[in-house]
Amino acid sequence: MKRIAALILLASLTANALAFEPFVVSDIRIDGLTRIAQGTVLSYLPIEKGDTLSDEKVQAAIRALYQTKFFSDVEVDRQGDILVIKVVERPAIAKLTLRGNKDIKEEDLRKGLKEIGLAEGETFDRLSLDRVQQELIRQYYNRGKYNVSVEPHVTKLDRNRVAIDIEIREGKAAKIKEINVVGNKAFTDKSIRDGFESDTTNWMSWYSKDDQYSREKLSGDLEKLSAYYMNRGYADFGVDSTQVAISPDKRAMYISTSVKEGEVYTVSDVKLLGELILPEDTLRKLVFIQKGQTFNRAAIEASTNAIKGILANIGYAFAKVTPIPKLDKDKRTVDLTLFIEPGKRVYVRRVVFQGNTRTEDEVLRREMRQLEGAWYSQAAIDRSKIRLQKLGYFKTVDIDKALVPGTVDQVDLTAKVEEQSAGSLMFGVGYSQYSKIILSASVSQNNFLGTGDRFSVGAETSNYYKRINASYVNPYLTDNGLQLGYNVSYSKLDYGNTDLANYTYSTKSFQTTLSWPISDFDSLSTSLGVSSNLINSQITTPRELVAYQDAVGNRTIHSWTSSLGYNHDTRNGYWAPTRGGVLSASIEGALPGSTVQFYKLFGEANHYWPVGGGFVLYLDGQVGYGKTYGQTYANNGYDAAGNIIYRKGDSIDFPFWENYYGGGVRDVRGFQDNTLGPRLCDGASASSTPAKDGSCSGGYYSYGQPIGGAFKVLGTAQVFLPLPFLKDVNTARVSWFVDVGNVYKDYQSFSASELRASTGLSLQWQAPIGPLIINFAVPIRKKDEDSRFVERIQFTFGNTF
Template sequence: MSSFFCSGAPRRPSILALAAAGLFQAGAAWGVEPFVLKDIRVEGLQRTDPGTVFASLPFRIGDTYNDEKGAAALRSLFATGLFKDVRINIDGSSVVVVIDERPVIANVNFVGLKEFDTEALTKSLKDVGIGEGKPFDKALADRAEQELKRQYLTRSLYGAEVTTTITPIERNRVNVSFNVTEGEPAKIHEIRILGNKVFSESTLLGLLEQTSSGWLTWYTKTDRYSRAKLNADLETIGSYYRNRGYLEFAVTSTQVTISPDKQGIDIAITVSEGQPYTVAGIKLEGDYLGREEDFKHLVALRPGQPYQGEAVALTTRMFTDLFGTYGYAFARVDSRPEIDRKSGQVVITFTAEPARRVYVRKVIISGNTRTRDEVIRREFRQFESAWYDGAKIKASRDRVERLGYFKDKEVNIDTQEVPGAQDQVDVLLTVVERPTGAITVGAGYSSQQKLSLSGSIRQDNVFGSGNYLGIDISTAVTGRQLQVSTVDPYFTVDGVSRAIDMFYRTTKPINTLGEEYQYITKGGAVRFGVPFSELDTVFFGVGYEQT
C-alpha cells in the first residue's frame, strides 16, 4: 500500500527515494496513474457517521480516480472542520481514507468569572464554535481567550489574566476550562484638560461622563476607564464649544497613561479652542421646490447670534423632514460654513438636492408573531400606492407604538428602494412583541368580612385581534362580584371604538339586629369613542343598573 496525499507539512523523500525517482520517472514519484475505483474504505472513524465522509468525496466506485480528485477530496474533508488529519492511501484499485477525528468538546466552564454572566458568555462562545458537542479547534479556543481578555479591557480590568486549559477525557473528548484572574479594575486617578482659556477646567470636567475617583464612584463606577466613553466625552466637549461659537474647536491630542501596577490611569486632553464666530447670514442654495419661504421658517439660527453646531444640525434635519413630507424620500441637505477669520463672522449655506419624488409600493410588516397584520395596518397613515410622506410615516410609527403591544424602542421604520424602479420605495416596519396579559390573585382577612378572595384576568390583545378583555371576580362573606369588560378599538372602519361592561354583584349588609338579607345588583354599560383628531376622542355611552 502506498500513500500519495496527506495533511500537514509535506514529507521529505529520502536520498534513496530520490535516486529511485531519477532512475524511473521523476513525475511519477508523488503521483498515481488514473485507475477505475473498485472499492472505497474509511478508517479511523469514532464518532462521525461514515456517510459524512462519503458525501464529501468527489468520486464513487466505478469512477476514474486521479490526483486532482484526491486533492479535491482532502480539501472537502478538511472543510467540514471535523478532522484533525486526513490521508488518502491507494491499495491496488481501492482508495483508503484514513481519518484522525478532532476531539469533541464535552464541557465548557469558567473558573473565577465574576464580571460577566456565565450563561451569556457560554452562549456567545457556542455561536463561534466553542460549545458542548462541537469539534474542538485549538485556534478557536485561542481566539476566544484573546476576545475574553479584550472584553476585560473594556471593563477597565487591565490586570485580568485568562488561561485556557484543555483536559482530554475518554472517548476522544475534551473539557475546555477558561481560568480567569480578574483582579481589581483600574481607576482613573486624574483627568487634566490643557489648552483651555475660555472655559475653566472644572467647567469642562463637569461635562464628562468619566470622572476621577471620589467617595461615590464605588457606586457610580464613573472612574472606570473606557475608550468608548472617552470618545463620547471628547465629543461632548466639542459640542459644548461649537454651540457657543467656537466653530474651529479641536482636540489636538489625548494621552492615557497606565500605572506600572495597572491599577491607576491618568488622562490628559489637549484642546485648541480657536476664536468665536458670529453668524453673519444664512443662504439657501439648490432646489427647494419653489418653497424657499417654507424652508426659511425652519432655520434655527439668526444673523447676529453665536454659531451653534446643534442648531445647524437641527436645521438640516428639519429640511430633510420637510422634503420627506413632499414625497422626496432621498433628499440630501448639506451645510457649509464660509468663515471670515478677520471679522470673526461666518455665513452658513444650506445646499439641497431633493433628488426624485417617490411613492410607496408596499408596507411590509415583520416581527409580529402574535398580533395580526390588520391590527397594525389600520394604524398606518401612510398608504400603499400613495406618494411618500415622511410626516405620515412618523405618525404611523407613533400610533403603532401607542398600541402598547410591542416593546419600547423596538418599533422601527425603514425605507428601502425597489430594485429596478427609481420612483418606488417599500416601507419596512419591524416590531418586537411583548406580553400584553396579566393574571392577578389576591386574598385578605378582616374581623368583619373574614376571608376574602379576588382574582382577575386581563388581556389587551386577545388572540392578536387588538381587542381588550377583562374578567374580575371577588368573593367574601359580605358579598360577591363578577365583572366582564371588553373593548373593540375599531368597531367601525373609521376608528369608532366600542366598550361593553357587564357586572353582577351580591351584597350582604352587616346588621346588628341579626337579620340576614342581601342586595343583588346587575347591569351593564356600552360606550362609543368617536375620534375627532389624531389625539382627541369624545366618548358617548349609556348604562343600565337593576337592584
C-alpha cells in the first residue's frame, strides 16, 4: 500500500509540475482560493519572492501544499517571472450529524472524530471518512455487535461546503451461547470460570452484559484462567488454542479453549540476586513464597511488589524486580530467582498540579507529604494522595512521576485532580407516623474562593424542632496546620409535638474551636463557648423533669462550655475506605460558674478490614458518659404526689437536656430517631414510670416519653458486599449490618439485658441529588414498649451544586 501511494504521489507531482527553466520569482499569485486566506497558503510555501525557481523547488512546493490537506488539486504555472499556483480547495464540513448510536455516547464519538480531523469547521477528507467508518465498525465488533451498519452520507452545499450524516444501525449484540474449556481435569468448569467477565446468558446479563462477546474481555478471561492454575502450583500451564465461532445470523457466539494443565510444582529454592541495596534479611521478610511451598504466581507477584515498594520508599522510584523461575520437569520443582535492579536513586525536583481550576496551588501543596528537593518516597506520595482525597474537593486524584529530561536522578511529580463542587446544598427528609415530615437544609462552601476555608449556614425544621446555625473554619491558620473555627447557633425544640418528653428547649450559643496536628495521623482539638438555654415545661411534661428544674432553681440555664478532643485517623480513603480506621476521644462540659456544672466523655473506635473476595468488614464501637460535679440542689423537687425526688443540698444529677439519645438512621437502625433509653409518663399520669409494655394510664399520653440518658453504648458490625451491579465502590456501597446499643439513665443503670439490636441492609450512594443513605432494618432484640418506635425503612439524602 505504501508503494502504491508513493507511485500515485509521484504521478501527481509529475502531472502537475511542468518543467521550468530556472528563473527568479518576482511575485507569487495563488488562484482558486475561496475560503482560505492567501497569507495562510504563502506561510506553507517553501518559495519566496527573489528565490530562483527549479523543478526540485516546484515539487517541494506542491508536496507542502498537499500535506496541509487544504486542497484536492494543486497546479503550478508561470506567467513571465510570476509564479502562478492554481488550487482546488477541499470543502469545509458545515454540519456533522450522528444518528442511531446508543451503545456509544455521542460526545465520545464526536471527540474521537475530531481527533482525526472530522469535525464541524474542519476540512473534509474522504479518506478520513473511510477510516472513521472502519473504526466505528471495529468498536461495535468489540462490543459483540456484528450486525452493525455504518453508512456515511455526504451532501454538497453552497460555498464549497458539505454536510456529513453518519447513520448507524447498531443491531443486536451477539450472545455467548457456549463457553467450553477442553483439557481441564484437576478443576471443574465452574471453578475455573469463576470470575470470568464473559459468560453465557443468565439472570443478571441484562445488567452486567456478561453474555456479550468482546475480544478484550476474552483476553482478560484467559489471563485469569492462567493465573488460576499458576496460583495453585501449575507452573507450566498453557493455553493451546482458542476458537471463536459465530452463527450465520451473527447473533450467537461459541467459544472453545483448549488448555494443557501440566503438573503441580514445588519451590526448591528462592534466591535474591542483583544489587540488593538493603540487607538480605530485610528483603527476605518481604518474600511471601518459601522453599518447600507449592508454586504460586500471586505470591511471587506480591513479593516483587513488596520489594519494589520498600525500595521506592527510599528513593529508588524505578526499581525492577524480575522473577526468573527455572523448572525441573523431572523433579517437578521450581528454582526461583528474584533479580533486583534498583536503578538510580532519585529525588523530586518539582511538584506541579493540574486540573485545579478553582483551588489554589497552595491548598494542595500543604497536603503533600512528598517534598521538593527530598528523596523520592512512594509512601509519602501515597499518603499525599489520601490527604488530597480527604479534602473532599476532588472527584479523582492521581500523582504521576516522570524523569527530568537529560537527568537520571531527578523526577517531577504531577498531581492531576478533577475538581468537584465544594459547595453543597444539603437536604434531609424524614417521615414517621408521629413526627410527620422532618426537613433539613444547609448551604456550605468547603473551599471558599479556592482557599480551603470552610463556611456553612444550616437550618432544620419539623413539627417539633427548629435550628439555625452558621460556622466558619480556617484549616490552616498557621503553616503547621493550626485550625481555627467559629460557630453560632439558635435552636428551639418543642418535644410536645413528638414522642419525646413534652417540653420546649431554646438554645443560643457561640463557640470557637482550635485544632492542630501532632502527627500525620493524629490531631488534638479544643473549644470554648457560651450558651443560654431556656426550658419551658407544660402540664404534659414528665413530673421528674419539672421537679429537676425546681430543685436547680432556674428556668434559664447559662453555661460556659469547653472541650478537648483527640483523633487518630488511618483510613485509606475518604468516601469508601477499605483499610484503617478512626480512634477518637473527647471530654466536654460546662465550666465552673455555669448554672449546672457537668462533663461528658465520649469515645469511638472503628476499623475497616478487607477480608477477600471484595468483602470489607467494618466494626465500630461508641461509649458516652455524663456526670455533674461540684454543685448541690438549691431547692427540693417534688413528684405529683408531693414526695421529694430531689433533696436540697444533694449533689445535682446530670441535666436531662444534655442527655444522650439512641436510635435512628445513623445509630441503632430500625428504631426511630432518639427513642431508645429511659421513658417517663407525662405529669398528669397516675405514675411517672411506664408499665412493662410502655403504656401510661391516667395521663394525656398513653405511652412513655423518651428522655435519653447519661450513659450510652453502641456497637456496629457491618460487611460491605461486592455486588456485581455496584462496580464503583466510590459511588455506591451496599452493606449488611448488625447494630447493638441503648441509652441508660446513668452508668450504674447499665444492663446487657436491656440492649436493643437490629439487622438489615444499607445502601450508601453518591447519587446525582447528593449523598443518599437508605436503610432497611429489622429489630431482632426489642421489648414490648418499643413497638410504637419501630421504623423499618429510613433514609436521608442531600443535593450538591
